[in-house]
Amino acid sequence: MIAVGDSTRLEIIFDTKSYTNVVSKSPRIQTNEGPPDKFVRINASVVNRPDSTYPIVIKPYKLDLTQFGEKVRSEIKFTLNNVSQTDLAPQLISSAEQFFEVVLPKVIPAGKTAEGVLKLRKNALDKPFDKSFTLQLNDEKNSRFTIPVKRQIRSGAQVVSSPAATTPNAGGH
């Protein structure tokens, strides 16, 4: 129950599987407000060749912070290569802030590569998860890129996977 004036978060998890091109999903929310039900909508342009994106190419395009053994992996770097003719300023628009902090370069000069860093929060060091963050560029299309971030904790032969989604999986099964 959500009291009058309160809010709650609804996390939508989307498994891109082997989709290609533009994919839209509209999870349905049923409440005691009665019909008609309400919807949220997500859109994604699924690419099978991450090095073919424009105007930037991100490497690696999937960030894996899986920890092997005792050595703590608390951060990972990635590069953003501006393959366009104009300088670009990336802006973070969605992130799993309770798990990590993302530091983006202020500007990626045309034709150059800049570096970004993802730093795990202290309280997330012992947690496996599957999350992502989304950045938006200031180009004509306001292009967006979503980078998946995965963390498992392996101690010896044992693997601790991320907990089963408690929120609906928009990928559907």
Next chain:
Amino acid sequence: MYIQEPNQSQFRAIDERTRNGLMKTRFMGLAMGSALLATSVFAAPRMTISEAEFDFGFVPQNSSISHVFWLHSKGDDSLRIISVQPG
């Protein structure tokens, strides 16, 4: 000390005032009851979503991505999420 007894017409006037007072009380009670009934009958939950659509942009295949939507309870009664079904 002399106390004047009310005469017949004065008794009638007092009786009228009492009756009017009772009527007013009854009317006020009825109005309050109606208001309460209206509140309970017409109180309704209402959900608003601050940003109902999200564009992930480019995403790689075979990966799990997520986004958080915020649902707000803006009605006169508590909101209950009954179910969320994948689209």
